[in-house]
Amino acid sequence: MTIVEDAKKGLITEEMKVVAKSEGVTEDFIRRGIAGGHIVIPMTPYRKVKLCGIGSGLRTKVNASIGTSSDIVNVEEELEKARQAELAGADSLMELSTGGDFLDIRRRVCEQSNLSVGSVPLYQAFIEAARNKGGVVFMDEDDLFKITEQQAKLGTNFMAIHTGINYETVKRLKNQGRHGGLVSRGGAFMTAWMLHNEMENPLYRRFDYLVEILKEHEVTLSFGNGMRAGACHDATDRAAIQELLINAELADQAHNAGVQCILEGPGHIPLDEIKTNVQLEKRVTNNKPFYMLGPLVTDIAPGYDDRVAAIGASVSSAAGADFICYVTPAEHLALPTPEEVYEGVMSSRIAAHVGDMVKLPKTREADLEMGHARRDLDWERQYAVSINAEKARCIRNSRMPADSDACTMCGDFCAIKIVQKTFNF
Amino acid sequence: MTIVEDAKKGLITEEMKVVAKSEGVTEDFIRRGIAGGHIVIPMTPYRKVKLCGIGSGLRTKVNASIGTSSDIVNVEEELEKARQAELAGADSLMELSTGGDFLDIRRRVCEQSNLSVGSVPLYQAFIEAARNKGGVVFMDEDDLFKITEQQAKLGTNFMAIHTGINYETVKRLKNQGRHGGLVSRGGAFMTAWMLHNEMENPLYRRFDYLVEILKEHEVTLSFGNGMRAGACHDATDRAAIQELLINAELADQAHNAGVQCILEGPGHIPLDEIKTNVQLEKRVTNNKPFYMLGPLVTDIAPGYDDRVAAIGASVSSAAGADFICYVTPAEHLALPTPEEVYEGVMSSRIAAHVGDMVKLPKTREADLEMGHARRDLDWERQYAVSINAEKARCIRNSRMPADSDACTMCGDFCAIKIVQKTFNF
Incomplete structure (x- = not known):
């Protein structure tokens, strides 16, 4: 039985007790939240972690993303980033390497860190296709599911999965255009694959199979935001909202099957559209936890994007966002250094607290x-x-x-x- | 004739033309704003400066405060801070020295800088009393007015003057108490003086005389916020609002006499009270320009207060605040270095732009x-x-x-x- 199934049956698990204690709420509050899909506790049967609850009525949590790129593959430095993130008080890590030996890096990060770890399995699937077959469009969809399972077994607590980019979403994008293009790597990979192969996104088409894998390994499903705006002028546009609707529908389905769900949000949003984005997500997903990337409230301050994201994250957290992905000062410019990771987490933690002061007066x-x-x-x-x-x-x-x-x-x-x-x- | 009188008579002055051009609005828009008291252009007949307009319909402006303290008197370093602030794009400087030779420092800053310069004349009056007479409570009120005139003649464009701390305001403060005490130096000096001498604040009692001096030298009157909260838990409290009401009343009086007016606001405000503060100021002052110190939206991040203030300033600027005083990373800890001044201005400029994106879509x-x-x-x-x-x-x-x-x-x-x-x- 998964924790969602336990919660629905009225059982209080050890994880619920730990989170209830650290949040200063009752165990039944956590149980009801998980049963209703308003709260998640990213778990894994393969690794002991410092559990963290994410969702309505809980403190806003902060994620730090780390990982190599094709240009910079330095595993020791990524491990140092993981340490700095933990030292700065991050609640979770996402290991997003796109260069080097994926399994080795992720295994070492999982071994070293006490935090919940997230991943994006399609990076590995697409990049291995690029390496071995000469292009991301040659990705074999069976590999995608195999890699998802493989990463789950390494002790991954949550996975960002781009299920919402389907024919409908791509149609909205094509008919509408974009000022800042597509900036989600997952979104770009999958869109290119779909158009080249003239096939529907396998993560959407075979969603039941995906849910089966995640359920078996108790991975929390974090619905990726492949259409997220990469420029303030693209915020809250039809492509992004279309993807949200698809993901929201799938999230109900996954939750009903016993899988914990989070929805990812943008990205780049002007200050006065943040509340709308949070309210919309909460409404159409039946109050599932909302995981926001900042958001960045202006595009013109590269070098200061941790501060820019802290502005957006304060407002989004106050409006009800539950989980904040940090942004470092190197965003839009380079892979961050360990020092920049530390600074990024600090800026996000400040923002999370500022938002919590509004939604959780205690x-x-x-x-x-x-x-x-x-x-x-x-x-x-x-x-x-x-x-x-x-x-x-x-x-x-x-x-x-x-x-x-x-x-x-x-x-x-x-x-x-x-x-x-x-x-x- | 002052610029307010010119504006009321329908005259377009050279200053209005310069500001209209830099803001991309019509000259008559500026004229009407000045006539109505919604816009100011801090001026001085004694020095040529890069003019900046502050108020409704204009871009949010950023002030950088510099100045010695009794512990650190290094005039060269203060001049370097003035340079760094200008380099980082500040729109004005406040020269707030409380140590060393006041006139010499201010003269050199005014000579060096192209920016509008503000001051707080009562610092000098009270500190000279402390130096020469053994205590701030021995300040001679005639000296206060003399110093105001003397500083005006140095080419000071605007002055923060603590007129709103009167018997009523002090009564509110006493009856209410405070979590974070009083943190405005001007407020603390004046309150101590009033209680010791059992006399009403001369800046309130002899407000007509003050207005006469400011009018003669065309100084913009920035109503000081002596009761501003120094802790988020004191935000929007009765003492602060009482002072606002007194200042708002006096501001109408000064504007009617032909003096340009700005009102200063807090300070420390939780995110969800910022809009209330801006709306209240705008309403009770008949839409006079609002000058906010950030605000800081949490108290627990010393070392990062430029980022914290940028969160508050983004929201206050979006809500209608017109002028933002920067906060440096050294706030609450030490006198800032030139590097910290630069960082503080950058954080504030980002916030000003984020707010402007909301109130000025262009x-x-x-x-x-x-x-x-x-x-x-x-x-x-x-x-x-x-x-x-x-x-x-x-x-x-x-x-x-x-x-x-x-x-x-x-x-x-x-x-x-x-x-x-x-x-x-």
Whole structure:
């Protein structure tokens, strides 16, 4: 029995207990969420991980994506990125290598990390076709399903699978056009394959078979967003919404079969369209967890895209997004370094908290504690509640004030010290 | 005649023409905005500056605050901060020194910079009292007005003046209490002075005299926010709103007398209260320009407060805030370095643009151009439209791909290249 089936039968599993405790909610709250498809706990029978719950009523979680590319294959560096992501407080990793020995890299990441790990099986299927047969369009669909199973057995907790790119979706895309093209690698691979082979997407056509595999290995299905906008001007367009509708329909089907489901969302969205995207996803999927890539709220700040995504992620999380994929400062420019991975996770964690302050008011307690610690000029308490105590301490210590109660911003004229003498808050 | 009086009489001045051109609006749009008090152009008869318009229908502007503290008095470094701020694209500077020779520092900043410069005259008045008379509470109110005039003559374009802290406001504060204390230095100085001397705030009591001085020297009056929350839990509280009401009343009075007015706002505000703050300010001030300090949307991320403020500033700008004071990564920890000033301005400029995309859709053209440049894999066009071309180029070049069309994120498996072969967007 899968956890969804357990939940529907009213059983509280060990995983539900762990997540309930870490979220400060009742075990039955988690059970009902999983039974209804509003909450998932990405699991795997093949590896012990630090479980994390994702969905309605839970804290927003942060994913860090790592992985080689055809240009840069340095397994040690990818392992270092995995470490930095964990150190920075990521809740999960996606291992998205497209260069080197896929199985070896994923195995080592899974061995090293305590976090839930996600993957995109079609990368491997398409890239092996490119390597061995001379083109992604020669991908053999049976290989795709075999690879999915193979990756599941490595201890993959969730998989991004591009089921929603079917004839309907491609028709919407063709009839509409795009300003920023297609930027999802999975979406691009699959669209090219479908058009070249004049065949329907096997992940859609043989969805029942896919669900069978995922169910057997208890993999959480994260519906890929192959049509996601790669430019703010393409946000919320017909192709993307068509794909969402297809995925939403399939997600009900998968959930009914006992598989946990998440839906991925964009991407690039102007600030004033984020709420619409979240509400639409929640409505058409019957409140399944929403996994957003930021979103990026402007296209003109390459080099700062972690900050740009933090703006979008704050607003999307506040509006109800449950799971945020980080963006690093190297986005749109290069494969990130371990330092950029760390920075990307930090920016996303800040955004997740800012959103949680709105949707889960109890998370504001940390801010209240900081307010009190600042009022009391108690620096150690301030560091203790800081998202990155080491960084905060380092900045202050680099320029220590003469009066160790204050800081060098105000020195002798610290507003708080002046007021302490006047009021007694 | 001041520019407000000119505008009311239907005259188009040289300043209005310059701003109309740089904003892409009609000269009469600017004139009407100034006449109605919805737009200001901070001016000074004593210095030639790059004029910037602030208010409804114009792009959101960014201020960078610099200045010494009692701990760190390094005039060369402050001048370097002014240079870095200008280089990063700030629209104005506030020179907020509280250490060293005030006049010398301000004179040198005004001489060096092309930007509008703001100041807070009461800092000098209170700190000179502390230096010469042994305490801020011994400040002589005549000195306060003299210093205001003296600073105006140095070529100061706008001044933050704490008029709204009067008996009523202090009563609200006392009756209510605070989680994070008072964090405005001006607010703390003035409150301490009032309570010690048992006298009403001279800036409120002798507001007509203040307006006379500002009018004579054509200084824009930026109503200080002495009660601003220093913790998210104090946001939108009775003391802050009381001060806003007092300032709003005075702003109508000053505008009627021919003085340009801006109102300063908080500070620290949870994401879901920002719109309320903007709407309230706009309503009670009859749509006068709103100058926000970020706001910071969480208190727990010292070391990252430029990013935190960018989240708040994006939302406040989208909701109608007109002018954003940057926050640096050193906020709450130390006086910023020139590098931190640069980073702070960049974060704020990103936020200003994100907000402008919502309230001024024509600003989205830059994003559209980036979308097209990315679709076409035209890197030079991408850099040309980037907010920081040098940084973007540097990240990409540090890890150049084998295929110079793509980048090392995807290498051979660039989604855009795959799709180029399939579609012809």
